[in-house]
Amino acid sequence: MGVTQSSSSIGCCGLRGEVEPLAGSARLRPATTSELAVRNRTAFADGLARLGLGAADRNEALRVRDEVAGEVRLLDDHYAAIARASYRISSPPEAIAIAQQRRSAFQRLSDWFADRQFEVHATTTLEVRVPLFVVAAPDVDGCRTTLAPAGRRPCALSAEVVVYGAGGGAGAIGHVTTTSGVSVAHGERTVVFVPVTVTVADVTVYDAGRQIGRGIQVGAGAAPRAITPGALRYRPGARPAATGALTDTYFLRTEAPGSVQTYERVEQHPHVETRDLRLGLAAFGVDATIGATVSLTAPVVLDLDLAGGHDYELHEPEQGYGLAWRTR
16 A cells, blocks of 8 residues: 655644543554454545545445455354354364465455555544543432442453454554442533544545545544553533443432432443444544444442432433433
């Protein structure tokens, strides 16, 4: 991929409010465009559109991606079948052969980008905040929600995070843990997040000297050291959280006003379940998004203090994991 670079700058974007660091860590490893394209077709297609490619070029790249994804899936199924049939892991020669075939498949998609030239006019480095869990309490005096560490090795939150690049930019995969508790009073909302650095490039794309696109390319940087997760407390008066699916209702309308009922709630999701996120960023006069996924890898324990005199609907947030309330 040919590159000509002319300038760079530093900036930040994403969730906004008062931020405090949390005890814990996050480590990210680099992930290639091909690896992540096979994981998430939608994010890959969005990234092609960010480059300003026409329909014919996007469709060609998606065709290659789909062929590679199908081949990788068959290889993974073959590897799993060997293990099931023999009650053992694949022998070194078998494993090496399958790994080589996987690398060869991924390389075909990498070659699609390598065969095109990317002229970089400018770059900017931004910090995006990947939301892991929203902690919120109903806006009624006496209500409070606490995210508390739990388990034999106390952990408040444990999650796998994938951040997708866009338009041929690399991504990152990692694991985040926090051991700090988070507590919010009535009407407050705090998001536990992990910060990720991305580089946005203003690029023109050429194929054999012919311009085929002009847009942005985004790459997520792997962290050379552990990153500190954070808690972002929304400022008073911030736009209320949009509510997703209803998950539970607490009927306390007949309880005496001023009384408080305490509940323990355990949010437990299968590790195979992931939540798709769209992370907003702005660069070179363009508002854009990149994709990310979050998967909880351990139960989340919450203490809910709910005041009498109201019924409370508990919803999922608009995207990701966490709590969003409606009071009746």
